[in-house]
Amino acid sequence: MVISKVILKAILPVVILGILALAFFAGQRPSSYYPVPLLKSSCPPGFKLNENNECIAKNLYNQYATTNKAGVGGLKSALPEIRDGFSPQEIDLGRYLFFDPVLSVDNTVSCASCHDPNKGLSDGLAVSRGIDNNKLKRAAPSLYNVGYLKKLFWDGRASTLEEQMLEPLFSQIEMGNTPENLLRTINDIENYKKLFAEAYPNRHKDEPILLKEITNAIAAFQSSLVSLNSRYDQYAHGYDGALNKNEIEGLNVFRSFVARCAECHTPPLFTNQQFAVIGTPEPDGLPLDPGAEIPFNDKSLRGAFKVPSLRNIAQTAPYMHSGRFKTLRETVQFYTDGRGHAVPDGENLLIHWHIWEPNLTDYELDRLVDFLKTLTDESFKPKVPEVLPSGLHISS
Ligand code: HEC
Numbered sequence: 001m002v003i004s005k006v007i008l009k010a011i012l013p014v015v016i017l018g019i020l021a022l023a024f025f026a027g028q029r030p031s032s033y034y035p036v037p038l039l040k041s042s043c044p045p046g047f048k049l050n051e052n053n054e055c056i057a058k059n060l061y062n063q064y065a066t067t068n069k070a071g072v073g074g075l076k077s078a079l080p081e082i083r084d085g086f087s088p089q090e091i092d093l094g095r096y097l098f099f100d101p102v103l104s105v106d107n108t109v110s111c112a113s114c115h116d117p118n119k120g121l122s123d124g125l126a127v128s129r130g131i132d133n134n135k136l137k138r139a140a141p142s143l144y145n146v147g148y149l150k151k152l153f154w155d156g157r158a159s160t161l162e163e164q165m166l167e168p169l170f171s172q173i174e175m176g177n178t179p180e181n182l183l184r185t186i187n188d189i190e191n192y193k194k195l196f197a198e199a200y201p202n203r204h205k206d207e208p209i210l211l212k213e214i215t216n217a218i219a220a221f222q223s224s225l226v227s228l229n230s231r232y233d234q235y236a237h238g239y240d241g242a243l244n245k246n247e248i249e250g251l252n253v254f255r256s257f258v259a260r261c262a263e264c265h266t267p268p269l270f271t272n273q274q275f276a277v278i279g280t281p282e283p284d285g286l287p288l289d290p291g292a293e294i295p296f297n298d299k300s301l302r303g304a305f306k307v308p309s310l311r312n313i314a315q316t317a318p319y320m321h322s323g324r325f326k327t328l329r330e331t332v333q334f335y336t337d338g339r340g341h342a343v344p345d346g347e348n349l350l351i352h353w354h355i356w357e358p359n360l361t362d363y364e365l366d367r368l369v370d371f372l373k374t375l376t377d378e379s380f381k382p383k384v385p386e387v388l389p390s391g392l393h394i395s396s
């Protein structure tokens with residue numbers, strides 16, 4: 001009894017002080033109390049550091065380049081140029097920004113809320129939700145291999161990663177911010193001042209952080225999200241055992257002139273980066289999404305969407321711009337249910353000539369799904385930061 005009273009007397013002041021300290025810190029912007037580690041000085045996997053402190057993409061497909069830097073010919077691979085050459089520090093700073101909800105007006109939504117590494121860099125929803133649970137019009141695409149893409153968004157309305165991200169940042173229903181408020185917030189956070197000085201060593205130390213530095217860092221991070229090492233890739237590089245019999249049958253259906261999937265979803269990116277009208281259904285009761293007709297101001301593109309990459313497709317249900325199909329089986333079934341079968345009445349779409357009536361059997365559709373599941377590669381899945389420079393917590 002006596003002993004416990006003594007102990008109580010001894011620890012009581014500590015407890016009270018602790019509570020007071022917590023109350024004090026809780027009322028402050030927590031940024032300066034969460035020291036973040038130095039930015040990484042090595043490149044993410046799949047990239048090699050050159051003598052100029054630039055990360056250069058390196059993968060097995062590069063060895064089939066049509067010509068190398070010396071102009072010597074090799075085998076052809078359809079892998080386009082990736083955006084690379086960012087420094088390890090720019091990429092790592094971009095990673096912090098990508099996961100930090102401080103970029104949204106009310107500190108609730110980060111890029112990762114809708115592009116979650118645990119959901120194939122998508123969000124598992126038919127259509128995404130922004131601040132205040134606002135409903136967006138379309139499904140969130142995976143961000144794997146976006147560094148290779150020439151047009152962004154389902155309808156191709158952005159041409160660079162930097163241009164693309166201005167929309168979620170400043171849309172009233174996504175992250176709801178304004179450029180002025182975003183810059184004020186970031187420039188107020190000691191941790192970010194320190195990290196931007198590390199990532200951009202040539203900037204003057206008293207100069208405020210600029211929007212183009214924020215977008216450059218996030219673009220650098222996104223370009224590092226590469227998926228080119230799936231079991232399919234191992235098979236393509238010559239390791240026969242990487243796919244089983246059913247999966248190889250599925251690959252053969254995929255490439256066949258009957259199914260014609262590979263005409264649009266062309267390996268190794270599994271997109272030819274073109275726009276196609278294929279006539280997928282909208283959710284019940286919703287009118288046709290005009291797609292690429294709007295940004296390109298071209299009637300022939302009414303209902304056209306960018307051919308999406310199928311990389312990590314098993315992780316990003318539901319499918320299509322509308323999130324209309326819940327499973328891969330439903331999605332592949334669409335292609336054999338008849339050309340234009342889901343086009344709303346009164347719409348006269350110019351459906352792509354590769355969309356036809358291939359009459360695939362149930363067996364072939366099951367094998368296609370088996371094959372699509374071999375396109376998963378998480379070896380370069382980004383690491384979620386343990387602490388955020390803003391001191392906020394990661395919600396997703
Ligand atoms: C509220 C959910 C949400 C947030 C937050 C969000 N996105 Fe997205 N993102 C989407 C949706 C939905 C689309 C597709 C919209 C469309 O095509 O009209 C998309 C498209 C993209 C694309 C185009 C991909 C492609 O294949 O064309 C990129 C790149 C991207 N987002 C990056 C980001 C970055 C970077 C951030 C943070 C600055 C961010 N997103 C924040 C939902 C979100």
Ligand code: HEC
Pocket residue numbers: 254259260261262263264265275276277278280304305306307308309310313316318319320321322328331332335352353354355368
């Ligand atoms: C004419 C070009 C074309 C052909 C051929 C084609 N696709 Fe597609 N595919 C698209 C387009 C465009 C979309 C996006 C349509 C939308 O969102 O409404 C798409 C979407 C998909 C999706 C969903 C992707 C996602 O991220 O939600 C899957 C899976 C798919 N296709 C598989 C296939 C398979 C399997 C075949 C062969 C049976 C095939 N595609 C043939 C153009 C094509």
